[in-house]
Amino acid sequence: MKRVSPRLNVSMLLIIALLVSACSINSGQQNDSAGSPGSSDNQASTSETADPFGKYDPPIVVSAVRAIDEAVKYPSGDSLDNNVWTREFADKLGIKIKYDWTVASTQYEQKLNVSLTSGEMADIMPVYSKQLQELAEFDKLEDLTELFDKYASPLTKEILYQDGGTAMKSATFNDKLLALPYTGASFGQVLWVRSDWLEEMNLPEPKTMDDVLMISKAFKSRSNNSYGLAANWGTALTGFFNGYHAYPNIWIKDSDGKLAFGSIQPEMKAALAKLRELYANGEIDQEFALKDDNKMLDTVTSGSVGMIYGPDWYPFWPFADAKLKDPKIDWKAFPIPYIDENPAKVPVTFPVGIYFVVKKGAKHPEAAIKMLNLFIENTWSKTADTEKFLIAPDGIELFKYPLIQAWPANKDLPDLYNAIKDALQTKDASALNGEQRTKHDRIVQFQSTGELGTNAINWATARQMAPEKGSSFSVLAYYRDKGLVLTDEMYGPPTPTMTKSMTTLLDLQKQAFTRIVMGTAPLDSFDSFVEEWKKLGGDKITKEVNEWAASQ
Numbered sequence: 001m002k003r004v005s006p007r008l009n010v011s012m013l014l015i016i017a018l019l020v021s022a023c024s025i026n027s028g029q030q031n032d033s034a035g036s037p038g039s040s041d042n043q044a045s046t047s048e049t050a051d052p053f054g055k056y057d058p059p060i061v062v063s064a065v066r067a068i069d070e071a072v073k074y075p076s077g078d079s080l081d082n083n084v085w086t087r088e089f090a091d092k093l094g095i096k097i098k099y100d101w102t103v104a105s106t107q108y109e110q111k112l113n114v115s116l117t118s119g120e121m122a123d124i125m126p127v128y129s130k131q132l133q134e135l136a137e138f139d140k141l142e143d144l145t146e147l148f149d150k151y152a153s154p155l156t157k158e159i160l161y162q163d164g165g166t167a168m169k170s171a172t173f174n175d176k177l178l179a180l181p182y183t184g185a186s187f188g189q190v191l192w193v194r195s196d197w198l199e200e201m202n203l204p205e206p207k208t209m210d211d212v213l214m215i216s217k218a219f220k221s222r223s224n225n226s227y228g229l230a231a232n233w234g235t236a237l238t239g240f241f242n243g244y245h246a247y248p249n250i251w252i253k254d255s256d257g258k259l260a261f262g263s264i265q266p267e268m269k270a271a272l273a274k275l276r277e278l279y280a281n282g283e284i285d286q287e288f289a290l291k292d293d294n295k296m297l298d299t300v301t302s303g304s305v306g307m308i309y310g311p312d313w314y315p316f317w318p319f320a321d322a323k324l325k326d327p328k329i330d331w332k333a334f335p336i337p338y339i340d341e342n343p344a345k346v347p348v349t350f351p352v353g354i355y356f357v358v359k360k361g362a363k364h365p366e367a368a369i370k371m372l373n374l375f376i377e378n379t380w381s382k383t384a385d386t387e388k389f390l391i392a393p394d395g396i397e398l399f400k401y402p403l404i405q406a407w408p409a410n411k412d413l414p415d416l417y418n419a420i421k422d423a424l425q426t427k428d429a430s431a432l433n434g435e436q437r438t439k440h441d442r443i444v445q446f447q448s449t450g451e452l453g454t455n456a457i458n459w460a461t462a463r464q465m466a467p468e469k470g471s472s473f474s475v476l477a478y479y480r481d482k483g484l485v486l487t488d489e490m491y492g493p494p495t496p497t498m499t500k501s502m503t504t505l506l507d508l509q510k511q512a513f514t515r516i517v518m519g520t521a522p523l524d525s526f527d528s529f530v531e532e533w534k535k536l537g538g539d540k541i542t543k544e545v546n547e548w549a550a551s552q
Contacts, residue, residue: 053377064100064125065111112127123363127356129355130499147366170493181352190475194329208337209243216229219307227299243338243339246267247262251545300322333475379399395455446461496544505541512526
């Protein structure tokens with residue numbers, strides 16, 4: 001029986017619903033936080049003297065929906081609706097956010113699609129590129145072009161264009177800015193290793209893939225409950241594949257300069273062969289294919305895994321939790337090892353995955369821009385109070401509270417890393433801004449006293465940001481200095497066949513790779529997977545992607 005993608009069904013329903021609800025959404029049947037596009041209220045909001053931080057008097061209410069990070073924590077007495085950020089938006093801007101609904105991050109896209117299919121749109125919504133494209137096509141979004149030029153603060157404009165304008169271009173359709181991109185940086189993975197296990201077992205630091213395989217086998221031998229390498233089909237094995245010059249799930253240039261999907265390239269087969277050996281030896285979790293990131297990371301906090309490919313911020317979570325349980329535990333970062341004399345490229349995806357959109361006809365569309373201005377001012381300006389608004393001294397991640405935000409592409413690398421490095425070398429921290437000074441002081445405290453800090457924040461900061469061997473930022477700086485960063489060549493909206501077939505193709509890939517690794521299918525079944533991938537829409541997607549690339 002032919003499989004039908006559930007995402008395809010949702011997409012079709014969404015398009016039908018948008019057509020059917022075209023009139024009803026803008027018919028004037030809005031709540032008191034919205035108005036029609038031509039209403040006098042909406043015109044007044046764009047004709048007043050622009051003030052990026054102007055306060056509404058009387059205060060306004062804007063409706064929104066959002067995902068909630070399952071790991072979010074609040075200080076005693078605070079909540080999503082009452083915290084340092086909601087109070088700041090109310091006090092400084094006169095804006096109160098009323099959430100129509102919230103849901104766990106893992107369920108957000110499904111809930112969003114259902115909501116849009118029923119014709120329900122909040123004033124402000126975080127959406128993915130697929131929903132952005134569909135909402136733009138059916139003219140359901142407020143044009144923010146003039147509003148952004150008028151209300152965005154100079155720092156907001158600087159940050160949103162810090163990548164050279166690619167993020168803003170991705171949010172622009174027919175010369176209309178229809179969303180605020182959630183900008184940030186994308187750095188790629190490092191290899192994290194239990195350095196205390198390396199020392200205990202007198203093992204060398206990993207430099208080659210042979211080292212990784214040898215260390216994995218040794219770590220497994222420690223006990224029946226130990227694994228050499230953490231694994232799942234999220235992103236945990238990306239760095240392992242990269243070590244074989246394989247680049248799954250991104251678009252790369254082939255030998256002819258055309259764009260090709262990394263998951264079907266022959267280098268993947270060699271990497272799968274080695275994973276097959278690790279699985280057979282019990283060096284990776286025998287249930288790895290069933291585990292999401294949280295379940296996989298449980299093996300880290302329990303202290304039963306010795307290596308994991310992952311992002312630069314792992315010292316804050318999950319490593320800090322393990323460190324608090326057992327202070328002897330230590331993790332250090334290393335560049336991704338590779339199989340031959342050619343260094344592995346480290347892929348980075350397009351750093352915008354979420355866009356903040358405003359419903360067409362919202363009474364105060366500029367409110368979204370003002371909230372973004374205040375977020376940026378309180379977190380990234382020279383006068384930012386990062387312990388009040390970003391990460392509290394006890395490690396609580398306050399930045400998870402505000403609905404709308406943007407992170408500078410260059411904030412951490414090179415800016416923060418180089419600033420801290422210079423301050424430590426000169427022993428002069430006077431030139432650091434608030435965030436840089438806070439993190440500099442944590443590193444100094446850990447290096448001079450060994451004090452972990454509340455929730456191990458001193459140790460975690462040093463393991464991420466210290467300009468020394470073993471920190472993840474030192475590895476990322478190495479990638480950039482050596483030109484080892486590989487950018488996903490496809491950063492546009494999903495092509496028509498992607499929307500229709502990509503979920504099915506990714507399911508096919510996961511099933512084929514799982515069978516190969518678990519030994520229930522021969523290694524050569526990779527070749528038949530590639531042929532099936534092409535027939536079920538992959539060739540058509542590849543054609544569309546290359547047509548998009550030629551138009552850029």
